[in-house]
Amino acid sequence: MESLQIKTMAEMMAASEEPEVLFWVGCMGSFDDRAKKITKAFAKILNKANVKFAVLGAEESCTGDPAKRAGNEFLFQMQAFANIQVLDGYNVKRIVTACPHCFNTLKNEYPELGGNYEVIHHTQFLQSLLNEGRITVEGGTFKGKKITFHDPCYLGRANGVYEAPREVLSKLDSELTEMKRCKQSGLCCGAGGAQMFKEAEKGNKEVNIERTEDALEVKPDIIAVGCPFCNTMMTDGVKHFNKENEIEVKDIAELIAEAADL
């Protein structure tokens, strides 16, 4: 398989080019095997839509989100300081990311530390690409499939983005079903607040099991997600119930890439 055409900011700058948007990949998207598929799917869509984009590659570093949620404000601000230096060094103006945690941190917490960018979540970006006709999808792939969308806390409640992912999903010509807890009252997948990196505290259930039960209730073929952390948690949840052969957990970017035959 040929490798993807991805330019780094350094390469762009060397060629005195400026990208339309910087794709902030994030740590999950860079290193986690499952999340890398989302990254690739999204990069393929960007290429297909002729979006002139770049990544930071080895110059990207953790936004500091998990450190901040865990209370390590020092580490967070050090990361922010270093990242802002890099971003400003390349004169970055627009950032798109497939991770709601990076999205929230870059968009809301960096400005006060001197980093001012237009930050877009990839579902919002996909929405505008579809609306502008820069990509088109064939409905056939998902015809008759039942899809339910799990709202990531840091996209939904934290930033009020509920419609973009749903509007993108509506292009798939599938049956979009809501779980009983959705949008403002959507239940967390259990990974936020740095829980991803530790064992859960003592309790009688895992949060992702509770959330997967919500999803199973609507009997979906696909659980759509918009966050690599939610993806992991929901995938584990589906496996817990031995449903991995019947129910797929997929990022919206993957669904669009599939529908666009990429």
Added chain:
Amino acid sequence: MISSIIFTVLLVATAVIFIRRIAEIKGNINLGRDLDLSDNPSERWKTMARVALGQSKMVARPLAGFMHILIYVGFVLINIEILEIIIDGVFGTHRLFYGLIGSDLYYVLIGSFELLAFLVLVACVVFLIRRNIGKLKRFSGTEMTKWPKSDANIILIVECFLMLALLTMNAADSVLFMMKDTWVMQAGLDHYAGIEFPDSFWVSAYLTGFMPDDPMTLFYIERTCWWIHITGILGFLIYVPYSKHFHIFLAFPNTYYSKLQPSGEFNNLESVKKEVEMMMDPNVDPFAAPAPDAGDVAPQRFGAKDVTDLSWKNLMDAYSCTECGRCTSECPANQTGKLLSPRKIMMDTRDRLEELGKHKRANGSESEDGKSLLGDYVSSEELWACTTCNACTQACPVNIDPLSIIVDLRRFLVMEESAAPAELNGMFTNIENNGAPWQFAQADRLNWKDEA
């Protein structure tokens, strides 16, 4: 005449006790750190109008929301009648507003108050049943100990009595109005002269059948109910600032000072910012003399160990909490059996603040009692169960932010005590060393490009 004096004394005493308690609470809230929330007044007024006045978040749960609106509207509007009762009480008049607005309007006014009183009564009874027989999960929980449970019941029962007294008073009065030409005058109740109504009042009409015929007995029933009603209300005023029911006042300022930023945005600690700049910014002179106006202030703690490390808004939040438990019932950690309950965080903050405030009033403002919110009230296990998902802040009908307290307490644990769970310390180290929460080399960040 005597009754006017007694009434005035009671009224003034209540006002004094109430104002002193308010000053106490204000002093306690001011123990918190400064926080400038004077920005965006127009957006703040709008938030207050929508959330507090308009009860927009209450109706997320339709039954409780609707019942609450009945009590709320009843409470606010019946206050107009209380104004009349107070004036009557001080000056010894009877139904003063009758003379001011005329018979027809007064009749409608009292009738609608009665209707509201009846609806409030129904709502209170429904709430009592829900709370005590309904076995709602959110009304139990570790923090719902004896006092919070009684507090809720006391208020509901008192409200029932207040409404019953109001209706009985009106029933007795309306019977007296009807017979005023014959009996009443003979009995010497001449302040009933000149008051006329087309009929009994809308709701108390159903009680008139139970009333006796003797005007003096009726008079005493009316007076007794009048006194029960007004002393009940004055007692309520003294009780409320010691109770969770203080939300009836604080809901308004508390929503005015709501967090206006997206709920995912956590504040950037100023104190840390200075340190980080010193470390990372080559243009900062670490040996620079402090600004002359900086004064000799002790450096603040990173994060919060006690209530005095929290902002005054966090503390106002604590006094605004009415322990409804919507936050806790929406909390993913709590739903899955973890120790964390956002409501407990708020109740602990308030109880600790009350304790510390009392200690400082008795022993001087510099005195410490050796206890703290973290440790003596809130355990680290509770804090580490939080997913920071903002379900609690979304659920709160008066925009309380338990999450901000949780994060500030975590900050203290991590930055002052190095007491993060071991796995999180590993995550921190990874971010420091290789810019990712896992042990992957930063140089490998673009490897995905060439992987099949």
